[in-house]
Amino acid sequence: MSAAVMGSLGRRWCTERGRILQLQHYRRNALLREQLGLSDMKNGILLESHRSYLAVLCTELSKPLVIRNVLSSLLQPCEVRVGVRCCGLNFADILACQGLYQEKHSPPFTPGMEFSGIVLETSASVDTLKEGDRVVGMTGSKALAEEYVADHRMLWKIPEDVSYEEAAALPVSYGTAILALQQRARTQPGETVLVTAAAGATGLATVDVAANVLQAKVIAAAGSDSKCSLTLQKGAFQTVNYSGASLKEEVKKLTANRGVNVVIETIGGNIFKEALHSLTWEGRIVVVGFAGGMIPSIPANLLLLKNVSVLGLYRSRYQHQDFPVFAATLASALQYCQKGWIRPHIGAVFKLEEVNEAFSYVTQRKSTGKVIISVQ
Numbered sequence: 001m002s003a004a005v006m007g008s009l010g011r012r013w014c015t016e017r018g019r020i021l022q023l024q025h026y027r028r029n030a031l032l033r034e035q036l037g038l039s040d041m042k043n044g045i046l047l048e049s050h051r052s053y054l055a056v057l058c059t060e061l062s063k064p065l066v067i068r069n070v071l072s073s074l075l076q077p078c079e080v081r082v083g084v085r086c087c088g089l090n091f092a093d094i095l096a097c098q099g100l101y102q103e104k105h106s107p108p109f110t111p112g113m114e115f116s117g118i119v120l121e122t123s124a125s126v127d128t129l130k131e132g133d134r135v136v137g138m139t140g141s142k143a144l145a146e147e148y149v150a151d152h153r154m155l156w157k158i159p160e161d162v163s164y165e166e167a168a169a170l171p172v173s174y175g176t177a178i179l180a181l182q183q184r185a186r187t188q189p190g191e192t193v194l195v196t197a198a199a200g201a202t203g204l205a206t207v208d209v210a211a212n213v214l215q216a217k218v219i220a221a222a223g224s225d226s227k228c229s230l231t232l233q234k235g236a237f238q239t240v241n242y243s244g245a246s247l248k249e250e251v252k253k254l255t256a257n258r259g260v261n262v263v264i265e266t267i268g269g270n271i272f273k274e275a276l277h278s279l280t281w282e283g284r285i286v287v288v289g290f291a292g293g294m295i296p297s298i299p300a301n302l303l304l305l306k307n308v309s310v311l312g313l314y315r316s317r318y319q320h321q322d323f324p325v326f327a328a329t330l331a332s333a334l335q336y337c338q339k340g341w342i343r344p345h346i347g348a349v350f351k352l353e354e355v356n357e358a359f360s361y362v363t364q365r366k367s368t369g370k371v372i373i374s375v376q
């Protein structure tokens, strides 16, 4: 317990009866701490609510995650308590738990960047949501838990015919796909778009938006024939299995040497280099991620010779730099989903207690589309 909290408690209990009450309070705290398996209480306020919920915790980087009871906090102005139903698992969660993500979290912390659920409680200042509303939200961490307290501006209502699983698959992957294709590459109808790791979460969302919203011609590149087939079902026009062939040579053949207008690239390393070579005149390549673990360097002469552009995308940076654009991505994804233009592919669903299996499933490249952690 902090000195400040001790000090304020001291002032409250300055009489003899107060000292007895204080002792009872400490004993109750110690008992609750023991019951919950916690080594320390956050502060006195948390104890007064006496509510707890299960949360995934990364207690040490690169070690298996654990599930613990943690104490609920009281709502602050603008906040909403959500009972989480589904949490989307992202490659970034895995990197964060290995200490390799650009946004660093110090253990112990709870991963989880996107979730859907039901509103349990709102603070008095919130009038846009009420108890029982179905919502989807995004955050930097903490969503892999039974409960999440969000700022109401980071929550969106889920349309009636969109399920909790589908909603939880939208914020990160579809948000990234929309920003990459529309905000960064300015993709036009009829243009050719090459998507790498096209059966992954970001990749398949990109195929879906490019083919079914933007009416682009999609060449989907993935690491196996079955992954390629899945992208065709999602709307890809042609595919390349780059596990046994040169991406650059295959794209040349498929485009009669013309190349593609846009590349959305999530792997890095040699795949990025081959994709860069696959651009046509005034083509654009968007750097989205390095799932293969290698950050490529870019030969600037190639950009000059072909009049091509390399663009970066860091989705979550938009939250602070340009909130209207950031917020519009999820609003658009929900609208596209409600209209039936897009449909997230849920590749696998794991229970909260199977979170370590879910992480392994993604790192072993077994996953397709979005992996969901079902919380309740």
Ligand SMILES: NC(=O)c1ccc[n+]([C@@H]2O[C@H](COP(=O)([O-])OP(=O)(O)OC[C@H]3O[C@@H](n4cnc5c(N)ncnc54)[C@H](OP(=O)(O)O)[C@@H]3O)[C@@H](O)[C@H]2O)c1
Residues within 6 Å of the ligand: 090, 091, 092, 172, 173, 176, 197, 198, 199, 200, 201, 202, 203, 221, 222, 223, 224, 227, 266, 267, 287, 288, 289, 290, 291, 292, 293, 313, 314, 315, 316, 362, 363, 365, 366, 367, 369
């Ligand atoms: N910039 C942003 O704002 C942003 C947003 C979302 C995601 N990302 C990044 O985009 C990348 C993909 O994320 P995701 O959530 O779509 O991941 P995902 O669903 O796990 O897909 C990643 C895919 O990459 C391919 N891959 C190639 N080499 C790999 C390797 N060594 N290890 C693992 N996978 C490998 C695999 O497909 P094949 O087997 O078909 O090759 C795998 O399915 C990550 O680097 C992530 O951090 C960035």
